[in-house]
Amino acid sequence: MEQYGDPHGGSPGLRPGRGHLPAGAAGGRLIDLANAVREDPALPRDAMAALLARHGETERELRGLTGGEAAALRRAVAQLTERVLTETDTDRAAEALNVLLERCAARPRLSRHGGHPWHLHVDRSDDASWADWFTASAALALARLLSERGGVAWGECAAPGCRRLFLGAGPGAPQRYCSRACATRSRVAEHRRRQRGG
Structure with a gap:
C-alpha cells in the first residue's frame, strides 16, 4: 500500500538553521528545492531564499546567499x-553519494554559530559556500536514509505528466507516486484503460 507522510520529518515548528536538520528534514529540504529548480531552472535568488527560510534558515544566514551563491546552489541542486x-x-545511488561526499564533505x-545550539556539520568549514554546504548536508541525509532503509528511499512520481520528486514515507511497499492525488489519478486511469480493453 502506498504511504504518504510528512516527507520532511521532524516537527513542523522546528527552525533549526543552516546545517542543523535531521536526515528526513534535510532530505525534505532537498526535495523541495529540487522540485522548485526543476520547475524553474532559473529560480530567482529571492524565491530560493524564501524556500530555505521555510526550512529553518534565518534571515541573518540568508544574507550570505548572494546572486552568485544562488546560481551555484541551483547548479548543485x-x-x-x-x-x-x-x-x-x-x-x-550509493556510488554517486560517495562521490559527492568525497568532493564536498569533511x-x-x-x-555552534549564529546563535544555534551545538549541531553536526559535514561541510568543510562554517564559511563553506552555500553549494558545498547544501551538497554535503543533502548527500549525508540521503546516505543515511539509504542505509537506514536498505535502498533508495526517494523517487520520481510515476503518474503520467508528473515529474515531481519525493521522499518515501518509510518502510513498507516502495512508493511510486508523490501524492495520494497522483496515485488515485493513475489508478483510475488504469482502471478505465482495462475497462476499455475488456
Whole structure:
C-alpha cells in the first residue's frame, strides 16, 4: 500500500538553521528545492531564499546567499537531482553519494554559530559556500536514509505528466507516486484503460 507522510520529518515548528536538520528534514529540504529548480531552472535568488527560510534558515544566514551563491546552489541542486534523486538503482545511488561526499564533505564536526545550539556539520568549514554546504548536508541525509532503509528511499512520481520528486514515507511497499492525488489519478486511469480493453 502506498504511504504518504510528512516527507520532511521532524516537527513542523522546528527552525533549526543552516546545517542543523535531521536526515528526513534535510532530505525534505532537498526535495523541495529540487522540485522548485526543476520547475524553474532559473529560480530567482529571492524565491530560493524564501524556500530555505521555510526550512529553518534565518534571515541573518540568508544574507550570505548572494546572486552568485544562488546560481551555484541551483547548479548543485540540479546535479543532486540528475545523479542521485532520479537514480533507481541502490548501488549506483550509493556510488554517486560517495562521490559527492568525497568532493564536498569533511570529517564531521560539532559547530555552534549564529546563535544555534551545538549541531553536526559535514561541510568543510562554517564559511563553506552555500553549494558545498547544501551538497554535503543533502548527500549525508540521503546516505543515511539509504542505509537506514536498505535502498533508495526517494523517487520520481510515476503518474503520467508528473515529474515531481519525493521522499518515501518509510518502510513498507516502495512508493511510486508523490501524492495520494497522483496515485488515485493513475489508478483510475488504469482502471478505465482495462475497462476499455475488456
